[in-house]
């Protein structure tokens with residue numbers, strides 16, 4: 001298992017903002033101090049404009065670079081956010097490269113990406129890392145690329161960018177109604193949405209995750225790109241769902257059992273237990289047992 005990261009992603013933030021550097025800093029610390037899961041480390045790839053432009057318009061790239069103003073109150077014009085967002089995309093591309101080489105990889109960077117639309121930034125997201133990586137996977141010769149988004153929020157940006165792209169399927173399990181208030185039904189021929197109400201019982205949530213994975217695997221993808229968000233966790237301050245830490249381990253295990261190349265990138269997840277949730281997921285992917293449930 002390889003972790004793709006770059007500590008420069010810890011260098012920006014805003015007091016009181018939930019998407020803060022500590023999410024990644026504490027996760028890196030836990031991954032480095034644990035010894036049971038052997039880890040290798042890698043850096044993000046450089047991302048040329050032409051690769052970003054498969055997913056975003058030139059006008060959007062210019063706006064992210066220009067820092068003329070906040071995109072919305074969630075998505076500030078941080079100094080150098082363009083470089084940070086580009087490195088997040090580079091992390092996804094490195095994770096794809098590793099996965100092609102037979103090495104499962106997790107990109108542990110910020111900002112997240114799955115709300116970033118072709119033409120706009122929103123919801124803490126500026127460039128859509130998973131969509132760029134899915135399109136790059138197609139360019140590299142894969143003909144069936146599945147994107148699975150288990151963040152508690154709908155991956156509206158990923159849907160916007162991948163809609164009706166031949167060779168890609170997008171599957172999202174998320175809370176609805178809830179931010180960004182999209183994803184109530186399937187869209188087009190390749191975007192499959194699985195909306196779940198606030199406070200869905202854990203067993204029901206897990207059943208939908210399992211069925212979604214079965215449907216996705218039934219399409220016989222050659223590679224699975226994961227938008228790994230950990231905000232459906234029961235103690236998450238934003239999500240209002242009831243998944244336990246062991247459920248993210250189960251997700252990792254289920255993906256491992258597919259025997260397909262898998263790469264994952266961090267999207268959301270805001271509880272203080274995020275590091276445990278990530279480690280549990282990675283242990284599942286690597287075939288190790290679950291850890292004890294963290295206490296509140």
Ligand SMILES: [Zn+2]
Pocket residue numbers: 151152153229231267268269
């Ligand atoms: Zn989220």
